[in-house]
Amino acid sequence: MSDPFRRGGLVARTARLAIPLVAAALGLAALNGALGAPEDEVKIAFIAYENPDQLLEDVKPVVAYLEQKMGRKLKYFVATDYAGVVEALRGGAADAAFMGPLQYVLARDQAGAEPVLGEVYAGKASYVSRIFVRKDSGITGPEGLRGKNIAFVDPISSSGYLYPLDIFKRAGLVPGKDEAERFFKKIYFAGGDEQAIRAVLNRFVDAAGVGQFAHNLLRPEERAEVVSIAESTPIPSHCLVVRKSLDPGLVAALCDALLALQDGPDKGLLENLYGVDGYVRVTHADYEGVEKLAREYGFLSGK
Amino acid sequence: MFRSRRGALLVLGGAAYLAISAYHVATTHAHVIPPEKLHRVAESYRRSSFVLNLNPILWDLVRKDCEPIAQALEKVDPVAAAAWREEVRSVIAGITAPPKEGEAAPGPNERKRAARAVFESSTRAVARILSWHLERTGKALPEIATAHTASREAGQIWAAFELEIRSTDPTAFRALGTRWLEMATALGSPGIARIGAVPVDVPAFRAAADAIAAYIAATYGPGYSAPERGALAPLPLRSPTFDPEASVPVRLPPGSDINKQVPRPRQILNLVARGVDESETALIAVGDMGFDSAFVFGEPARSLQISCNTCHNKSITNPIFVIPGLSARPGGMDVSNGFFASHANNGHFDPLDIPDLRGIRFTGPYGRNGRSASLRDFTRNVIVNEFNGPEPDPVLLDGMVAYQMEFDFLPNPALGADGRLSEKAPEAARRGETIFQRPFAGLAGRSCASCHVPSTHFLDRQSHDIGSGAGAEPHSRDGAFDTPTLLGIKHTPPYFHDGSQPTIRSVVEWFDRTATLGLSANERDDLTAYVETVGDGVDAREDTPYYLDSELEEFGFFLSAYEFLVGKGKPELMNVTFETIAGEIRNHMWELRDPQHQPVMEQMAGLMDEALAANRCGDRAAVDAKVAAWRNLYAENVDVLK
Numbered sequence: 001m002s003d004p005f006r007r008g009g010l011v012a013r014t015a016r017l018a019i020p021l022v023a024a025a026l027g028l029a030a031l032n033g034a035l036g037a038p039e040d041e042v043k044i045a046f047i048a049y050e051n052p053d054q055l056l057e058d059v060k061p062v063v064a065y066l067e068q069k070m071g072r073k074l075k076y077f078v079a080t081d082y083a084g085v086v087e088a089l090r091g092g093a094a095d096a097a098f099m100g101p102l103q104y105v106l107a108r109d110q111a112g113a114e115p116v117l118g119e120v121y122a123g124k125a126s127y128v129s130r131i132f133v134r135k136d137s138g139i140t141g142p143e144g145l146r147g148k149n150i151a152f153v154d155p156i157s158s159s160g161y162l163y164p165l166d167i168f169k170r171a172g173l174v175p176g177k178d179e180a181e182r183f184f185k186k187i188y189f190a191g192g193d194e195q196a197i198r199a200v201l202n203r204f205v206d207a208a209g210v211g212q213f214a215h216n217l218l219r220p221e222e223r224a225e226v227v228s229i230a231e232s233t234p235i236p237s238h239c240l241v242v243r244k245s246l247d248p249g250l251v252a253a254l255c256d257a258l259l260a261l262q263d264g265p266d267k268g269l270l271e272n273l274y275g276v277d278g279y280v281r282v283t284h285a286d287y288e289g290v291e292k293l294a295r296e297y298g299f300l301s302g303k
Numbered sequence: 304m305f306r307s308r309r310g311a312l313l314v315l316g317g318a319a320y321l322a323i324s325a326y327h328v329a330t331t332h333a334h335v336i337p338p339e340k341l342h343r344v345a346e347s348y349r350r351s352s353f354v355l356n357l358n359p360i361l362w363d364l365v366r367k368d369c370e371p372i373a374q375a376l377e378k379v380d381p382v383a384a385a386a387w388r389e390e391v392r393s394v395i396a397g398i399t400a401p402p403k404e405g406e407a408a409p410g411p412n413e414r415k416r417a418a419r420a421v422f423e424s425s426t427r428a429v430a431r432i433l434s435w436h437l438e439r440t441g442k443a444l445p446e447i448a449t450a451h452t453a454s455r456e457a458g459q460i461w462a463a464f465e466l467e468i469r470s471t472d473p474t475a476f477r478a479l480g481t482r483w484l485e486m487a488t489a490l491g492s493p494g495i496a497r498i499g500a501v502p503v504d505v506p507a508f509r510a511a512a513d514a515i516a517a518y519i520a521a522t523y524g525p526g527y528s529a530p531e532r533g534a535l536a537p538l539p540l541r542s543p544t545f546d547p548e549a550s551v552p553v554r555l556p557p558g559s560d561i562n563k564q565v566p567r568p569r570q571i572l573n574l575v576a577r578g579v580d581e582s583e584t585a586l587i588a589v590g591d592m593g594f595d596s597a598f599v600f601g602e603p604a605r606s607l608q609i610s611c612n613t614c615h616n617k618s619i620t621n622p623i624f625v626i627p628g629l630s631a632r633p634g635g636m637d638v639s640n641g642f643f644a645s646h647a648n649n650g651h652f653d654p655l656d657i658p659d660l661r662g663i664r665f666t667g668p669y670g671r672n673g674r675s676a677s678l679r680d681f682t683r684n685v686i687v688n689e690f691n692g693p694e695p696d697p698v699l700l701d702g703m704v705a706y707q708m709e710f711d712f713l714p715n716p717a718l719g720a721d722g723r724l725s726e727k728a729p730e731a732a733r734r735g736e737t738i739f740q741r742p743f744a745g746l747a748g749r750s751c752a753s754c755h756v757p758s759t760h761f762l763d764r765q766s767h768d769i770g771s772g773a774g775a776e777p778h779s780r781d782g783a784f785d786t787p788t789l790l791g792i793k794h795t796p797p798y799f800h801d802g803s804q805p806t807i808r809s810v811v812e813w814f815d816r817t818a819t820l821g822l823s824a825n826e827r828d829d830l831t832a833y834v835e836t837v838g839d840g841v842d843a844r845e846d847t848p849y850y851l852d853s854e855l856e857e858f859g860f861f862l863s864a865y866e867f868l869v870g871k872g873k874p875e876l877m878n879v880t881f882e883t884i885a886g887e888i889r890n891h892m893w894e895l896r897d898p899q900h901q902p903v904m905e906q907m908a909g910l911m912d913e914a915l916a917a918n919r920c921g922d923r924a925a926v927d928a929k930v931a932a933w934r935n936l937y938a939e940n941v942d943v944l945k
Contacts, residue, residue: 223893
């Protein structure tokens, strides 16, 4: 999995996003002291993109806040494997989980999960991908990249592949994923947003398809050397999803508690929750674009 | 307009904290896609290499930075790691051991030999570690996720050598950069729960990984030697495409931070406080420009975009500023070190805390040891002999002095004009005032007020040795420091000439202990309250984390001196003005809250470039036109450029 929209809470400033999940460790790393009847507990999964032990520490005060606000006990775990979380949602071992847009779409497909809250970063519940080229390349639009090299981030990244490639599809240049190899001379997957945008800065490739914030990873004097020539449709942000048939009252209580953070005295806890600004209510409709793309790229069974 | 932006602002409060956290999110939304971490090995190697090129070398720092390299090497080859540790330990022990009776201390040649030995050995160690991580990537297959993690780690270690390869071996840099991309691509993808998985292309992976490994082994492997001349740096000397004429851009070591503190301290210029129209203060405008200009300094400060304002942010201090090897702690630096001005090194590590320049016209003499009665001489010395600048034009120097003469202390309602507490001062401070004026036997019958004279800005224009500095030898008489003012100090920790005291309370406790003042706990509290009250002031910080509009206004102020410089026949100072404004616009462009206005800022920077070019050709009419165009463009867009 590679989704660069994620920060890792208190290690946010150095957290790396675009790393694959380690398949082996489901990472049921620790449980809180759960009191009360098990069926009253709310079970939440947090996916760690790096350093599960750190995230485990980071979410403790958040859980304490939620317990107090909701008047219920919480059970939580940090996972490093997406598949395990989906299984947990399907089987009821997890009631809710934070995950990225593509992960949600797959969780819906495989376990009937529903999104309830979207994260807000820098005032927005979405962001975009961009195609960057060097300013001195003379390339002004996607069509100028025919027969050229491009670096994306990862084949399973929304902002680092699906959405940037969609820019070429919408421009009528690449009908589908398979035709991409005929349009470009060579496609690379750099493994990270910074690697991809530096590859274009350093002239290893002619273009990079990355999340918009990759540009800010360059030094100020470097930023002036690259320019964006196209932008994707908005990518909805990471979300809180809940399992099918979860009690609506419980869903409401959880959402209300999280929504109360951004304007209240406990706003600082948001730093522990992947460093978001706050949340907005979302529904599946907000993720239909992701679902459509995921289907086009063969991530979903056709329906 | 200029006045209002620099006028009285609200005290930092809850709203400001929220605004600041919003600002930090706004700037760190860049980290929503976070930067690649510098690997511990690369970080330690780059930092220790930087320190090994200094004089003096902080061998403790080098020793500390060798540890992560040794630990990484242990995973590769424990026997080699043990031998490497012993080699480094032995070299450092040899160079740092006190000389035996009758023997001279190690001189420059011994120091350089030791530095070279550690550097070469570290370079070979890092090369070996990098190669091992490349091998490990291959060995992780067919576990794609694990291989990606290993490959990523290898890429982070590669950063140890990347700058030098990019600068001096661009052919290899481009080829190897492509190999790294090929390697990452060839590793495929584990998919999400195996959906979307892409298999490994093993031959492509091998070809790319082997090519990188071959370059590392050939260039930095066994037999590697550092350059004979110049700095110790991992130049790829053995690469067939190495360009010996190419230079490597200067970089500060990992752990450096020359950013400015947020929120910004509030600068008070006397002329602004009096409501003067700055468009009629050309000399001060020249000085403001010079104070904020990296072009007043020489290399390497100029390339690093360091100006007076970097350390004396808004004429105050910068508690964030730190450069490992040159700073003992954040907020200061050894300015008599050869890094910034190789000719003016005094050869020993004597870092100084950055002093607050508020009220500087009242706080002479200048320099932590009070060496210079003249602010003009002092400023010139900083430019030429601390930061390697060219001899400053007399008009520039006059301007910088005139500008500094406008720096004011914070207003303090708790103090009267004679330095005594007013009725607004809290009770504890009043009790503290009495203690401050009490003679102590431990101070040879003097009081705190004897040196920190309340009626003369809490200083006495003398240098005293209070025992806060280590002497050159026993019974040295070289530890006297100029009595600093206490005005404004609540907002400018740390304290003492070297910043060794973190709080005002710790200073009080230091004096109580060192001079055996015999204060009770309550008295220490009261004395602390007094000094904090004296050191306080109204609106010490600006209440907004957004400064772009204020910065642009300042650039307009810089440009307001243009006609004056024409009249004085100072084309070189016009050049400095244009270059400074262009550079600063480009630095600040990324702070625009609405990036759709970036093209306007690029245009403004471009107009300054054109003014510079025209000025160099002596085309006065063209320069006049560019300056007018800049002013018009700014005026048309002033409401959106924030």
